[in-house]
Amino acid sequence: MSDDLRGLLEYYRDLGIKTLYRRAAPAAAVTPAIAVEPGPPPAPEPAAFEPPMPKPIELPSLQPSDDTMLKILADIGDCRRCRLHQGRNKIVFGSGNEQSPLVFVGEGPGADEDVQGLPFVGRAGQLLTQMIDNTASKEGIRITRASVYICNVVKCRPPENRTPEPDEMEICGQFLFRQLMVMKPKAIVALGGTAAKALLGAREGVTKMRGKWHSWRDIQVMVTYHPSYLLRPYNQNAKREAWEDLKKALHYVYD
Numbered sequence: 001m002s003d004d005l006r007g008l009l010e011y012y013r014d015l016g017i018k019t020l021y022r023r024a025a026p027a028a029a030v031t032p033a034i035a036v037e038p039g040p041p042p043a044p045e046p047a048a049f050e051p052p053m054p055k056p057i058e059l060p061s062l063q064p065s066d067d068t069m070l071k072i073l074a075d076i077g078d079c080r081r082c083r084l085h086q087g088r089n090k091i092v093f094g095s096g097n098e099q100s101p102l103v104f105v106g107e108g109p110g111a112d113e114d115v116q117g118l119p120f121v122g123r124a125g126q127l128l129t130q131m132i133d134n135t136a137s138k139e140g141i142r143i144t145r146a147s148v149y150i151c152n153v154v155k156c157r158p159p160e161n162r163t164p165e166p167d168e169m170e171i172c173g174q175f176l177f178r179q180l181m182v183m184k185p186k187a188i189v190a191l192g193g194t195a196a197k198a199l200l201g202a203r204e205g206v207t208k209m210r211g212k213w214h215s216w217r218d219i220q221v222m223v224t225y226h227p228s229y230l231l232r233p234y235n236q237n238a239k240r241e242a243w244e245d246l247k248k249a250l251h252y253v254y255d
Contacts, residue, residue, distance in 0.1 A: 069098055072178045076155065082171045084156035090117035094151030094179060101186040102253045104150045105176065107194040107226060108164055114157040119150045124227035135246050141254045151179055153198040169198050180219070186253045188219055189246070192226030210245055222249045
């Protein structure tokens with residue numbers, strides 16, 4: 001017996017292996033097969049470390065369970081969550097048909113809205129009323145302004161009608177989102193860049209976004225010009241484009 005073979009057998013014996021068997025192998029290569037009688041079980045190999053998978057975190061919904069417009073209005077209360085409350089007269093929550101499949105979202109109340117507590121009652125509001133009523137009549141759609149719902153991104157008038165600041169839009173936006181989730185309209189018309197930014201996070205201007213459908217939480221959104229922009233005498237082309245946008249929205253919702 002060679003020293004190499006002896007050393008190998010002694011190695012197996014030290015491992016607790018007492019019997020070896022050899023079976024025939026192909027002529028090209030003979031490979032011994034080793035059968036092992038039961039001995040002390042080998043220690044299990046340590047399992048490879050796998051870091052625990054992080055559990056998914058579900059963000060709380062902006063919409064409480066069983067939400068209603070009355071609950072939203074009650075939650076707003078005498079709101080003092082941002083600086084806009086300092087100069088306001090009335091909170092402008094929204095108006096119109098709360099079951100409407102079409103909702104218009106503007107920027108914020110103006111002076112007339114702040115006095116009356118209703119959205120779009122000044123010159124821009126009168127133009128919006130004409131746009132809705134006249135376009136629907138010409139297109140054979142039997143609705144008026146009273147048939148739809150109208151609200152704003154912020155509920156209090158910004159000083160001097162300035163554009164709402166990002167933090168003001170974020171604070172008040174929670175109530176707008178809840179309103180929209182309660183109503184679940186088929187489509188939303190975003191009036192102007194502020195409404196488009198609040199709903200879509202838009203960085204592009206209205207000119208590039210208008211005339212095309214966008215999506216907010218699976219609700220279709222049509223972006224168009226704010227009526228106050230259309231009141232300026234040099235915006236005749238924008239007026240025609242706004243009427244085309246409104247026609248698309250009306251036919252999509254009511255056809």
